[in-house]
Amino acid sequence: MSDPAGTSLPVLLTTLSSAVILNDRGDLSAPLETRGATVDWGGVYGQCVRLTGAWQLRLADASGATPLPESWRAGGPMPGGYRTVHRWNDLDLVHEVVATPDPSGAVRRLTISGPPDGSRDVHVVSEFTPFLLPVTVEGLRPTSFRATTGPDGVRLLQRGFGLEYRSDAMFDRLYLNRASWRGGSAEGPLAVVASGHDVRVPPRGTVALAWQIGGGLARSLRGADAASALALARPEAIGASVEGADRAWRDATPDLRFPGAPQLERAYGLARAGLRRLYCAPGDDLAGLSAGFPWYSAIWCRDVAWMVPAVLWLGDVEWAVRTVESVFRFQGRSEVPILGGQAGELPMQVAPGPIFLYGTSDTTLYYPGLVARIARHGGRALVPTTWSIALQRILDWGRARTDPDTGLLRNGGEVAAISAATAAVARIRFGIEAVDTTIWDSTDRRDHAIDVQALWWEALTALAEWLGPEDDLGRPARGLADRLAGTVRTRYWWPEEGYLYDSWRNDRPVARVRPNALRAVSAGLLPGDAARSVIRRAGAEDLATPWGLRTLSARDPGYRPDAYHDGQVWPIATAWAADAAFAAGLPSVGHAYLDRIAAQLAERPGSAYECYRGDRAEPFDSCFLLGFSVGPFLSVLFERVWGLAVAADGPTLRVRPSFPASWPSASLHGLRIGAGRCDLDWARGRLTVGWEGPAPLRVTTAAGEGTIAPGRSGELAVPGADPPSPGET
Amino acid sequence: MSERRFGALLSLVRQGVTLGLDYGTHSLEVMLSVAETVEEAVLEPGSFVRTPGGLGFALANPPLRTGAFSSIRARVAGRAVPPEHVRLRGGAGEAWRRAADLSRTAPWTRGPGERTEFEIDLPSSPAGETTVRLEFECPAIPPLVWLEFTETPGERLP
Numbered sequence: 001m002s003d004p005a006g007t008s009l010p011v012l013l014t015t016l017s018s019a020v021i022l023n024d025r026g027d028l029s030a031p032l033e034t035r036g037a038t039v040d041w042g043g044v045y046g047q048c049v050r051l052t053g054a055w056q057l058r059l060a061d062a063s064g065a066t067p068l069p070e071s072w073r074a075g076g077p078m079p080g081g082y083r084t085v086h087r088w089n090d091l092d093l094v095h096e097v098v099a100t101p102d103p104s105g106a107v108r109r110l111t112i113s114g115p116p117d118g119s120r121d122v123h124v125v126s127e128f129t130p131f132l133l134p135v136t137v138e139g140l141r142p143t144s145f146r147a148t149t150g151p152d153g154v155r156l157l158q159r160g161f162g163l164e165y166r167s168d169a170m171f172d173r174l175y176l177n178r179a180s181w182r183g184g185s186a187e188g189p190l191a192v193v194a195s196g197h198d199v200r201v202p203p204r205g206t207v208a209l210a211w212q213i214g215g216g217l218a219r220s221l222r223g224a225d226a227a228s229a230l231a232l233a234r235p236e237a238i239g240a241s242v243e244g245a246d247r248a249w250r251d252a253t254p255d256l257r258f259p260g261a262p263q264l265e266r267a268y269g270l271a272r273a274g275l276r277r278l279y280c281a282p283g284d285d286l287a288g289l290s291a292g293f294p295w296y297s298a299i300w301c302r303d304v305a306w307m308v309p310a311v312l313w314l315g316d317v318e319w320a321v322r323t324v325e326s327v328f329r330f331q332g333r334s335e336v337p338i339l340g341g342q343a344g345e346l347p348m349q350v351a352p353g354p355i356f357l358y359g360t361s362d363t364t365l366y367y368p369g370l371v372a373r374i375a376r377h378g379g380r381a382l383v384p385t386t387w388s389i390a391l392q393r394i395l396d397w398g399r400a401r402t403d404p405d406t407g408l409l410r411n412g413g414e415v416a417a418i419s420a421a422t423a424a425v426a427r428i429r430f431g432i433e434a435v436d437t438t439i440w441d442s443t444d445r446r447d448h449a450i451d452v453q454a455l456w457w458e459a460l461t462a463l464a465e466w467l468g469p470e471d472d473l474g475r476p477a478r479g480l481a482d483r484l485a486g487t488v489r490t491r492y493w494w495p496e497e498g499y500l501y502d503s504w505r506n507d508r509p510v511a512r513v514r515p516n517a518l519r520a521v522s523a524g525l526l527p528g529d530a531a532r533s534v535i536r537r538a539g540a541e542d543l544a545t546p547w548g549l550r551t552l553s554a555r556d557p558g559y560r561p562d563a564y565h566d567g568q569v570w571p572i573a574t575a576w577a578a579d580a581a582f583a584a585g586l587p588s589v590g591h592a593y594l595d596r597i598a599a600q601l602a603e604r605p606g607s608a609y610e611c612y613r614g615d616r617a618e619p620f621d622s623c624f625l626l627g628f629s630v631g632p633f634l635s636v637l638f639e640r641v642w643g644l645a646v647a648a649d650g651p652t653l654r655v656r657p658s659f660p661a662s663w664p665s666a667s668l669h670g671l672r673i674g675a676g677r678c679d680l681d682w683a684r685g686r687l688t689v690g691w692e693g694p695a696p697l698r699v700t701t702a703a704g705e706g707t708i709a710p711g712r713s714g715e716l717a718v719p720g721a722d723p724p725s726p727g728e729t
Numbered sequence: 730m731s732e733r734r735f736g737a738l739l740s741l742v743r744q745g746v747t748l749g750l751d752y753g754t755h756s757l758e759v760m761l762s763v764a765e766t767v768e769e770a771v772l773e774p775g776s777f778v779r780t781p782g783g784l785g786f787a788l789a790n791p792p793l794r795t796g797a798f799s800s801i802r803a804r805v806a807g808r809a810v811p812p813e814h815v816r817l818r819g820g821a822g823e824a825w826r827r828a829a830d831l832s833r834t835a836p837w838t839r840g841p842g843e844r845t846e847f848e849i850d851l852p853s854s855p856a857g858e859t860t861v862r863l864e865f866e867c868p869a870i871p872p873l874v875w876l877e878f879t880e881t882p883g884e885r886l887p
Contacts, residue, residue, distance in 0.1 A: 035796025035869040037838035053842070129842075133766055139795035140770045141842030159762035217759065333751055336744045353759030354752060428768050430793050433873040442870045564870045621869040
């Protein structure tokens with residue numbers, strides 16, 4: 001599989017506050033197909049700011065010059081970094097790159113070994129394109145920068161953003177826009193910054209040079225200090241530290257074994273590793289998960305919501321709490337039209353600055369369910385008391401957009417509102433004619449998209465549960481949820497297709513087949529026969545392909561195979577299909593969908609593509625790693641394949657697995673429930689549960705229930721594969 | 730200043746004060762710096778000029794979207810300009826392409842930091858403040874991206 005640009009998968013190095021994208025030849029250059037064109041995404045990223053574009057090294061001597069990649073001989077990962085080996089003329093070179101958390105950026109080091117017959121003089125040039133703008137401001141590179149030199153190196157500023165560039169050896173030459181620069185201060189357009197070192201390599205000796213770029217917010221620049229000196233002097237130690245933290249995190253997550261499905265077991269490991277790469281704590285006390293790489297590497301709060309459930313199943317309850325806390329900090333307190341914000345609304349994205357923006361119909365709706373999940377996994381005591389106020393504001397925000405008679409929540413119109421708010425004040429005005437801002441935000445799904453209604457129902461249900469049946473807000477939330485469920489069942493059923501309408505607009509159904517209807521099945525809003533009908537219809541070949549589900553039926557007049565939300569295949573939609581199939585009692589269908597995702601993850605380890613063309617299994621306009629493509633997949637493994645539900649306050653565990661009849665066994669070790677951990681071993685209908693926790697664990701299965709004392713294990717009967725339901729063939 | 734613009738500015742001040750109080754002045758400063766960058770990094774300052782046949786200007790970046798554009802439409806003073814009267818190129822020395830010749834198979838491709846020069850032929854060169862609107866269509870993400878500016882065109886150096 002290749003992308004249209006014919007490029008290989010980039011190498012991604014991350015820390016919690018930084019990222020480096022490079023190619024396997026060692027240079028920080030990574031041309032990738034992007035929205036139909038080729039764009040180089042290589043470079044250094046810090047604090048959700050793209051610090052640089054391509055950053056390249058060149059070698060020169062009296063005989064000529066060469067870019068470093070052209071001398072490449074071998075390469076591969078090193079702890080927390082990437083190492084390449086090169087040979088140029090009679091010199092051996094080792095090049096190492098690591099992402100560094102402090103300063104947030106990168107260090108690269110070049111070690112040059114000389115031949116025995118004499119010394120060699122080499123000129124080493126390091127050259128990069130400055131960017132200095134948040135990653136998510138798409139398509140723009142600032143045009144003007146301020147460059148200054150100091151005892152520590154070069155500092156570049158672009159309004160509120162900046163970077164520091166330094167080396168462990170004094171620069172022999174500096175260049176701006178490929179013209180020599182004596183240092184001092186310069187301001188204006190800046191396409192390239194470069195430095196040169198003159199190096200004499202002794203016979204049989206080695207010389208090492210290291211470069212560092214770090215930055216993000218200008219106010220966080222602080223010159224050379226102990227942390228940056230350490231990173232520059234011992235990048236391998238920084239890399240080892242980052243890898244050690246990754247390993248400790250991985251070791252604390254559950255170990256899943258599926259002897260009957262090694263592809264699924266491997267996919268679990270790959271998806272888990274992908275999720276870890278998205279962990280993000282970029283500064284300003286923000287914690288969360290990046291939406292993806294390369295062009296969505298910021299905290300997008302909808303994307304976060306699809307990853308937090310997986311984070312909880314992996315046992316990192318504290319990270320989930322920090323993440324939701326980071327989002328709640330920016331809950332709208334009053335109307336701010338210029339940012340698209342309303343009171344009670346949660347932001348679309350947050351980044352250090354802090355920079356934040358509102359203007360989606362659905363992001364806010366995810367968070368009541370996430371709070372309920374955090375309480376289930378970690379215990380209600382773990383939930384900050386202030387969150388109750390945030391949840392009440394969410395309820396108020398949602399009700400203000402809701403028809404009280406039908407319970408339907410209105411989506412769409414936010415971008416127009418932002419454009420109107422900014423129209424009269426900006427010298428240059430921009431806009432995207434996006435009329436809707438739900439998950440498929442490049443198409444029109446106004447006014448009452450089915451998945452938004454399912455989400456609203458889940459939010460209302462979680463709020464009602466959280467507030468309690470006697471609460472003055474909890475009661476009406478329950479009532480609204482019931483009305484909404486009734487409306488979905490009566491208004492959205494599309495008899496000709498045995499499916500659900502995609503939306504309702506102007507009192508008419510929007511008759512388009514999209515995978516979003518599957519969310520109503522997962523939410524349990526449809527009776528069994530209707531749910532199974534939806535699963536079967538979604539599996540027809542106009543929507544389903546061997547590489548996953550399209551965003552729109554190929555029979556729809558608006559279908560285009562290269563349109564982001566009107567035809568492309570998205571792994572998240574495939575995960576929805578898997579989830580819904582299990583929920584509807586069609587486990588073999590669910591497993592088949594999971595196998596498709598597993599195959600994609602295995603095809604290019606390290607990737608979890610955002611989307612594929614609708615007419616062939618080729619990533620197109622696709623981030624190479626997206627949280628959407630790993631989070632829901634991981635959650636389905638726990639919630640549907642293992643059929644787990646936990647309640648830390650108790651504690652209790654429900655196990656209702658849907659293992660294929662061919663599976664001999666399965667195990668899940670290290671599942672966190674509150675302050676305890678349990679091990680599950682299943683083989684042919686018997687489940688052994690081991691439990692280490694502060695209180696006895698009550699376990700329920702389809703065949704009964706039992707209680708496991710702390711430090712003990714017990715055995716229960718558990719049917720493995722659910723018997724095929726009448727609708728499953 | 731029109732009443733509408735004055736009202737909008739007052740609203741902006743109110744929203745800025747709210748943000749400053751709620752999230753601190755750091756936040757305001759950084760968000761303002763992003764807004765300024767976006768505003769200044771697209772239309773090249775001083776590039777909007779009268780040409781013998783109409784108007785010319787340059788964009789230093791693609792607006793809001795990177796990628797391949799299958800169509801670029803222009804409106805001047807609210808009137809649509811036929812695409813055969815709109816020319817574009819990357820810079821001096823490159824051949825002009827007509828907007829009418831852009832298509833899904835022959836799009837105009839731009840990455841971050843890549844400029845585009847425009848020339849628009851008009852029946853008569855507008856005098857005074859003129860509003861130009863451009864609409865870009867990227868097949869991969871269909872919603873139109875638009876850019877609009879109102880300036881008085883300068884004279885091109887002979």
